[in-house]
Amino acid sequence: MTESNPLLAPTGLPRFSAIRPEHVEPAIDAILADYQAGIDAMLASDAPRSYASVMAVAERLDDRLSRAWSPVGHLHGVKDSDALRKAYAAAQEKIVEFNTALGQNRALYAAVKAVADAPDFAALPRAARTSVEHELRDFVLSGVALEEPARSRYREISNELAKLSTEFEEAVLDATDAWSEHVADAATLAGVPESGLAVLRAYAQEKDLDGWLVTLKQPSVQAVLTYADDRALRARLYRAYGTRASEQSDEGRYDNSERIERIVALRHEAAQLLGFASAAEESLATKMAPSADAVIAFLRDFVAKARPMAERDLAELRAFASSELGIETLEPWDVAYASEKLRMRTYALSEEELKPYFPLPAVIDGLFAVVERVLGVGFRPREDVEVWHPDARYYDLVDTSGRVFAGAYVDLYARTGKRGGAWMDVCTTRMRTDDGLQLPVAYLTCNFAPPTATTPSLLTHDDVVTLFHEFGHGLHHMLTEVEVAGVSGIGGVEWDAVELPSQFMENFAWQREGLDLIARHWQTGERLPEALFERMQAARNFQSGLFLVRQLEFGLFDFLLHHRYDPARARARWRSSRRCGARPR
Template sequence: MSRNPLLETHELPPFAEIRAEHVEPAVEALLSESREAIDRLAQQATTTPPTWESFAAPLEAENDRLSQAWSPVAHLNGTMNSPELREAYQACLEHLSAFGTWVGQHEGLFHGWQALKDSSVWGQLDTAQQRTVDNALRDFRLAGVDLPADKKARYGEIQSRLSTLSNQFSNNVLDATQAWHKDIESQDTLAGVPESALETLKAAAEAKGVKGYRITLDFPSFFPIVSYADNRELRQEVYTAFVTRASDQGPDAGKFDNAPILEEILALRQELARLLGFDTYADYSLATKMAESPAQVLEFLNDLARRAAPQAKEEFSELSQYAREKLGIDTLEPWDVAYASEKLREARHSISQEQLRPYFPAPRVVDGLFQVVERLFNVQVEEDNTAPSYHKDVRFFRITEQGKPIAGFYLDLYAREGKRGGAWMADCRVRRLNDHGLQLPVAFLTCNFTAPVGDKPALLTHDEVTTLFHEFGHGLHHMLTKQQIADVSGINGVAWDAVELPSQFMENYCWEREGLDLLAQHVDSGEPLPAELLERLQAAKNFQSAMGMMRQIEFSLFDLRLHHELESPSASDVQALLDEIRRRTSVVPIVAFNRFQNSFSHIFAGGYAAGYYSYKWAEVLSADAWSAFEEAGIFDPVTGQRFRQEILEQGGARDAADLFHAFRGREPSVEPLLRHSGIRAA
């Protein structure tokens, strides 16, 4: 058999050597070896009392080998998608799902972990080790280790099918996004669209060998059209194509329809939950989260809605009046809302996202982000041009402390063909102690900003700057951990509804003078953001904040109720639930053809099923954490080190509620979130 780079251990993935044909043979070989090793360890635990060194550590090493091979494959599938890689990735999902089910239901392994907990050495294990054992025992039960053989088999079938369906859902969204485009020859049709966006549309046309401008449904193309194009019919056409992706509606109706897939996903999730003894999938999902019950989450969301709804209605009423009086739009339609909002924002605060772009050239923003992190956590960030990479735009950096490397990360900023939309952080490698010493963590940090055109640097909107800081917050959680056990290292083992705390916390530096002075510099003059512009930016921070909060509450309620109330819903049942929630929460107009749910990848192809509320839950934590910096100074070194030590370094070694209490000295309060969001007391 020829050399397969995925079977070897590298400091960093050898991207240039990875081929689609390597993937399935490597995964099969690794899984076969892991099965043998796991059986051997489980058998050994029946004859010799297990210790951490004899049982847990070798198991961790086996998991890490597989993770280090699969992680770059999964990342390339999301960022450099090709038919060959997609096929190889899809082929492996069934193998990996079957392996995960086999491990989760391995009674010998379960008894080995239980024996370790019941042994005389239990009291000698540290907090992180004990947490790892407890999490393992919990996860065995959540994987059905106690089920009879026939139900175990059914659990495995469901997990395998869900893995396939989630991947297909994601592929359909990507394909639907890339299938649609509109070519425009005359710039007059694009009146109102900013110059930076026109350059992007022109570059997209040139790349495809056509004249004029090409609009696509990638966010850097879609967003400027619906936000700035004066041509209402064009906005309607682009909006319609976007909100009907992967559905039975719109220009590609039925071609990539995700409705049958989401129907099957929902039915299988509920069956899985009942198989494991839970009433609903929402109950099952919350078993690993901070929130105690679906009722508690619903109470939290409904309370926020009660506080935000009156102000949201006022905000929309003002927008409607402005559109009538100033824009000649008698009835606001969905494709008018972003456009009218931008006009009103400019009129009220004399500021727009486009106005700010020249102050946020991407290289300066990235450098400023690193300066914020260096000041806050006393680390340094240095680029390494010798590291293996997978695309010319991707850069690799190392984080050092007192000259010693402690972590690394890949930064992939720009949208391109074959790259799924959105922004995310993913593990490349986790911090852990292995046979050779300390394995340092490495992260993948991915965004989809407008790429630079020609020799000019990419100019980011302020929204994009906050997105970068958000994802880097996740990265810091992964990279600044001090844990040495993979299962509680970085974001591993962290309750899902607390994992957004560091990411949302970092966004605050994009709104403060001290933070902005490090990252805002005019692309031509080098001038910092003028005081007047900063004042307008801060004044506009909470522009339509209540409308924005209600939108997030709408998504969160839809997700939770979908997984808590509906048994085996049809697509029309799903639509009916969404319509009902929108009637109660949405203040913006709705159109019947909107099929938002068909591209809601967070819950159908990501980790947020019955957990989308986590964004608001963690916002409460992050706003309250930020208030500690407001009190002490946003770069206060003592508070920065406490945040690092009590939150970032702990990973999943301790309960998230305990960590927050250790940092803040009390239970979290919702008041800082409402204050930071400009929501008046209800």
């Protein structure tokens, strides 16, 4: 089986073209069995407990699982199918169960504790010590300190939560694919620019239809809500998008309501078993923020400061919509549309005007040039590495001496079967192994509008910022010099700190020097004109008050839901809150 199952290859990059859904479960079964045997053998050994005899052994066993599971999770995200989804869910359940059991293995906990208590612990390198400390913390968080029956109950909850999360995600994906509106008459799409129409035409062609297909995929939602003059169409799309996987759509077929309630209740119960006041407090045990109350106080203070600006933004938008657009009552499906018109009026700046300056190939070249100039890091495309789709590319990262020290898979276009949004994920982690140094490799995934028959993929400036953001995460992972897997790259970084390199990288997409490397008109080759750059800077804070309070509401909602949990009130809280949704972004 080892020869025929690509997921069991001992080294090297994933063989994406060979991986089939039927490989997933046998590979994971075999790896988990070896993993368990390796842990058992290590625990049975009477060698003194040391970093090398305990932690390094566990790290290598864990890395083998990661190297098989990472490509499966990645394919589930970027090239999903019914068969893969089933295989993924089944294997994930096994892995979660295995990890939960491992986290509750008291002999293993004792072995790691013995490493920390050994006299030579203080002499270990900082990375190794931190890795041990994190491990001990995670043992406590996974319920190892609990007595029966709490320990078994905790395990049950973990398994049920994993299953519910997968079902939740699948319902959202299915509900997104289930809705579409076929448009045969061009007049219905008046206002939508040619780039948006091309996307909608491509969706129609995929389904062998003439005309245009409005869908719930990001590029379609963005184009219609921002530009379509047909207010009723915007309203229908907004409702469909905002009620995906709820009791209000698809006759409740993909309704996630019960799952949400169950997830919140189980998280609360699990947190209390571990001795935390709430799931919010538990989540902060691995983060920088000191307490849920501190987070809530911070967010409320922020709301108090941002609210006057948001109210000004909204009042301005309402007045403009009423006097200039004839919209008496501004509804949620009018916000993006009216904003775009107001932005045009105020700054004479539209995303459409900027897009021709951001053809994806030029933006990528510019991004690489920025990284090369600032960090001395080059991206070298490799043609001999297997990928999962013709749109995907692989790059070696090289330093100034030409030494390859990392790799990146880059997959940027939206397509069917690919989860929406933009993200960075780990393929491999830099670490010392039996075969030498394993290099860090990242997946960088976006959902930009694909090229059409006549134009390259043209990005909005928002898209450009997103691309830089995700590459910031990728560079964080790939530029690591640490060789201990637990704290290498983005491993072990607090979640409320992990956005620093990504937000830092965004700045280059706003600076003249950066934009001179990034922006290149796709027809004329011209750089971004100074006047356009100045208007872009002026418009940067356009409606930022509204945007900020929306983000703050997400944060507050999440913390209040998980911190002030009350079974009787939970349902009312998230149901009432959902109505406040603003434009998708």
